[in-house]
Amino acid sequence: MDGSMTVGYTYSGTGEYRVDEITVILVRGKELAKGDLVYVEHPKNGSPVVYQVTGVHPHRRVREYEEALLQEGRVLGDPEGTTIHARAYQWGWLDEAGSLRPLRHPISPNTPVRIAEREVIARFTKPNGEWKLLLGTDPSTDLDVELGVYPLIRQSALICGAVGTGKTTTAVSMVARAASLNPPVRFFVVDKDGEYSSLIERLGIDRVLKVPWMRFFQPSDIPWEDYLAEFGWQKTWWNAKILVKALKVLYAQASPVTKHNLRKAVEYVGAESLGFNKKADEFEQYRQQVMNAITGSRLIPDGDLMPLDPVDLLKDRHVVIMDISTGKDTWSQKHLVVAQVLRRIFGEALENRRFGCVVVLEEAMYYAPQRGVFDLGDKDARGKLLGVVKEIATNGGRNGVGLWIVTQRLATVDKTVVTQCANNIICHSLEDLDRQRLAEIVGDEFSRLIGDLPQGEAIVKGTALKCRFPIWVKVLPEVYPASATTTPMSRFVHMELASQGEAPQPQIALDD
Numbered sequence: 001m002d003g004s005m006t007v008g009y010t011y012s013g014t015g016e017y018r019v020d021e022i023t024v025i026l027v028r029g030k031e032l033a034k035g036d037l038v039y040v041e042h043p044k045n046g047s048p049v050v051y052q053v054t055g056v057h058p059h060r061r062v063r064e065y066e067e068a069l070l071q072e073g074r075v076l077g078d079p080e081g082t083t084i085h086a087r088a089y090q091w092g093w094l095d096e097a098g099s100l101r102p103l104r105h106p107i108s109p110n111t112p113v114r115i116a117e118r119e120v121i122a123r124f125t126k127p128n129g130e131w132k133l134l135l136g137t138d139p140s141t142d143l144d145v146e147l148g149v150y151p152l153i154r155q156s157a158l159i160c161g162a163v164g165t166g167k168t169t170t171a172v173s174m175v176a177r178a179a180s181l182n183p184p185v186r187f188f189v190v191d192k193d194g195e196y197s198s199l200i201e202r203l204g205i206d207r208v209l210k211v212p213w214m215r216f217f218q219p220s221d222i223p224w225e226d227y228l229a230e231f232g233w234q235k236t237w238w239n240a241k242i243l244v245k246a247l248k249v250l251y252a253q254a255s256p257v258t259k260h261n262l263r264k265a266v267e268y269v270g271a272e273s274l275g276f277n278k279k280a281d282e283f284e285q286y287r288q289q290v291m292n293a294i295t296g297s298r299l300i301p302d303g304d305l306m307p308l309d310p311v312d313l314l315k316d317r318h319v320v321i322m323d324i325s326t327g328k329d330t331w332s333q334k335h336l337v338v339a340q341v342l343r344r345i346f347g348e349a350l351e352n353r354r355f356g357c358v359v360v361l362e363e364a365m366y367y368a369p370q371r372g373v374f375d376l377g378d379k380d381a382r383g384k385l386l387g388v389v390k391e392i393a394t395n396g397g398r399n400g401v402g403l404w405i406v407t408q409r410l411a412t413v414d415k416t417v418v419t420q421c422a423n424n425i426i427c428h429s430l431e432d433l434d435r436q437r438l439a440e441i442v443g444d445e446f447s448r449l450i451g452d453l454p455q456g457e458a459i460v461k462g463t464a465l466k467c468r469f470p471i472w473v474k475v476l477p478e479v480y481p482a483s484a485t486t487t488p489m490s491r492f493v494h495m496e497l498a499s500q501g502e503a504p505q506p507q508i509a510l511d512d
């Protein structure tokens with residue numbers, strides 16, 4: 001080890017020297033910054049025991065007359081009396097097998113502390129094996145930060161950050177890279193705003209398929225109560241009995257549930273078969289009510305377009321994007337369809353050991369909201385969806401279905417889901433409120449490191465990293481979200497030109 005690498009020596013103001021956290025007095029002229037990695041030699045075997053710097057501050061002898069001088073506007077330059085203290089906490093050391101171990105032996109007071117060179121850091125940041133993807137670089141060393149793919153599936157991932165901090169860019173880049181590995185990871189992306197379409201250009205139409213959400217809708221999968229709930233009918237009402245009977249007729253014939261088929265089935269339902277013994281024209285009135293309800297239903301499809309099977313689609317494509325950006329006021333129906341699709345995927349994975357995929361939920365609060373915080377759509381449909389998302393979050397990984405959630409607001413997403421996915425966390429800059437929430441999930445140390453990160457930078461922690469400690473990453477985009485091609489300014493340029501009656505200039509990217 002080179003003596004010139006020594007940045008400082010361990011020090012304790014109280015005389016107690018701990019190993020889990022150290023204070024370093026910097027040698028004059030040396031520098032450290034929050035997030036940097038340093039190490040001391042293992043007292044027994046000489047391996048580097050790595051610490052991460054959590055804070056750096058100057059410390060100066062306090063002089064009684066200083067206050068009085070400052071009041072007179074006289075600043076006392078006292079470089080001799082000023083030292084720089086850095087606080088750092090222990091990551092640990094790597095044993096021969098490459099496992100991280102905590103230092104349990106004491107280190108003597110005033111032990112030299114060295115700056116961790118690239119080779120040392122690389123040992124801690126590169127996951128073993130080949131099935132891994134590049135996330136970005138560590139800005140202090142310029143080393144690549146890579147994530148192991150297996151833990152990202154087995155233990156899921158959470159990508160969070162405030163508005164416009166780069167969450168979607170990170171997620172879409174990770175999908176693009178993982179889908180290009182050997183073997184390629186398969187993804188089912190629930191895309192709220194059509195942001196993932198840029199993957200089509202990046203990976204090609206053979207590998208990516210974008211499907212409008214309605215095409216997954218399985219009308220015959222819907223329990224009868226859901227139809228009754230749509231119309232607000234009780235089971236015991238005559239109109240409800242007629243509808244259920246008609247549905248039974250369809251199921252018995254294995255005919256698809258469509259408006260046309262269901263109307264025909266309703267015509268077959270006889271009063272006596274239901275035990276209706278009042279006047280016949282009264283029964284016809286009920287029948288007519290059912291006919292009207294079917295016509296106005298949003299759950300019952302018009303034609304018998306065959307619903308698509310997500311499992312089938314994933315056999316031939318690396319990425320299937322379920323585009324739910326169309327249709328504004330139909331959240332309860334979207335919830336129902338997303339729940340159907342996720343159930344199908346998870347069900348297949350449970351039965352078929354040759355199937356797996358990663359489910360990506362962009363804007364997770366729309367699918368797994370924390371109760372009482374963000375309520376959208378209908379309670380019933382929402383509950384069903386939350387149920388299956390929770391199940392995938394807790395049991396998906398071990399059955400080959402990983403869950404990656406992207407969210408802006410941690411507090412609005414269901415606690416169980418966030419906590420499960422936080423086994424791997426890629427955290428961009430956060431609002432204060434969410435930083436507190438984060439501290440509850442992954443601890444203070446991590447949330448203190450976040451600070452104000454520039455766009456595109458994040459703190460990463462989790463099982464997908466080689467070390468279990470947070471690393472600062474400048475994310476290298478592979479693909480940008482579709483929205484990134486339209487800047488807010490270009491929209492206003494467009495409007496201004498239009499209002500002046502000029503044709504927009506072709507060189508300005510104006511389109512959505």
Ligand SMILES: Nc1ncnc2c1ncn2[C@@H]1O[C@H](COP(=O)(O)OP(=O)(O)OP(=O)(O)O)[C@@H](O)[C@H]1O
Nearest residue numbers: 162163164165166167168169455456475476477484
């Ligand atoms: N890693 C990065 N490197 C460089 N620029 C980036 C990076 N990530 C994001 N950006 C820039 O920041 C912009 C916003 O990124 P992005 O849409 O990914 O953020 P977001 O957090 O998903 O935003 P929103 O909260 O609106 O969903 C992008 O248009 C891109 O220009």
Ligand SMILES: [Mg+2]
Nearest residue numbers: 167168169481
């Ligand atoms: Mg986004």
